[in-house]
Amino acid sequence: MEIVVGKTAGFCYGVKRAVDGSIEQITNNKNPKIYCLGELVHNKQVVENLEEKGIQFIENINEIQENNSKVIIRAHGVKKDIYEQAEKNNIQVVDYTCPNVLKIHKIAEEYKEKGYYIFLTGTENHPEIIGIISHCGENYTLIKNEQDVEKAIENLEKSNIENLLIISQTTFSTKKFEVIKSIIEEKVPKNIEIVIKNTICLATETRQKETKELSTKVDAMIIIGGKNSSNTKKLFEVALENCENTICIETKNEIDINRYKEINKIGIMAGASTPQSSIDEVIEELNK
Numbered sequence: 001m002e003i004v005v006g007k008t009a010g011f012c013y014g015v016k017r018a019v020d021g022s023i024e025q026i027t028n029n030k031n032p033k034i035y036c037l038g039e040l041v042h043n044k045q046v047v048e049n050l051e052e053k054g055i056q057f058i059e060n061i062n063e064i065q066e067n068n069s070k071v072i073i074r075a076h077g078v079k080k081d082i083y084e085q086a087e088k089n090n091i092q093v094v095d096y097t098c099p100n101v102l103k104i105h106k107i108a109e110e111y112k113e114k115g116y117y118i119f120l121t122g123t124e125n126h127p128e129i130i131g132i133i134s135h136c137g138e139n140y141t142l143i144k145n146e147q148d149v150e151k152a153i154e155n156l157e158k159s160n161i162e163n164l165l166i167i168s169q170t171t172f173s174t175k176k177f178e179v180i181k182s183i184i185e186e187k188v189p190k191n192i193e194i195v196i197k198n199t200i201c202l203a204t205e206t207r208q209k210e211t212k213e214l215s216t217k218v219d220a221m222i223i224i225g226g227k228n229s230s231n232t233k234k235l236f237e238v239a240l241e242n243c244e245n246t247i248c249i250e251t252k253n254e255i256d257i258n259r260y261k262e263i264n265k266i267g268i269m270a271g272a273s274t275p276q277s278s279i280d281e282v283i284e285e286l287n288k
């Protein structure tokens, strides 16, 4: 059996920066405690490893009681008010929000100030979306899919705002964004001035493209990534469109090896939060 591993499988730049940076923080730590607000990345194995090294994961910044503690901000970013709360409580912020996410925060702030209404495409309740929304002000609508466009345009019309900004979560599907964008352009009243900023991360786009290409050339696909990783789920959907024999797993233990007995060529892709060790374990299992 031939195993083809995607070149873009595994940690993206933003996740690598956050994970390596957090390890460095804990290695050089002289403080009693380093906290991380929410999962640093959407991968159980990575989070457990950091926990073992001494980082304490919390859901609410108010859980930090000690003065001068450090709090790590994950690659997806957090709500705007977290920074104010940290300052108020004398907590040092170690900010690993991915520069691509910070760029969206900046765009949202800029256009909010200019009085634009904002359409944001993305997944409801995703940490990155929660963070971005905190920069959008009152006049925004989250668009999860094509069906939400009509309601979004209704909201825009009710606001009486004539300028519209369209932005996206970094990990949103490029294809879906293009479809939604076209529907909006077609249905929005002609007096509305539209500014479109495609803020989908290049790493996501490249990975999705490679997954699509790879899935047309193999007999089976394995997508590796955290159960709660939105970009991993997207890769699974993309692969499944071309290759019926596609599964999405978190670890090698979920592989039913019998499924691959008759397979000649198998493709492997992994989400942006998947460590190299998880990919290596899957390859080892298949080779066995």
Ligand code: SF4
Pocket: 012, 013, 014, 015, 075, 076, 098, 099, 100, 101, 170, 171, 201, 202, 203, 204, 272
């Ligand atoms: Fe940053 Fe892109 Fe990675 Fe998200 S997927 S952390 S935006 S590099």
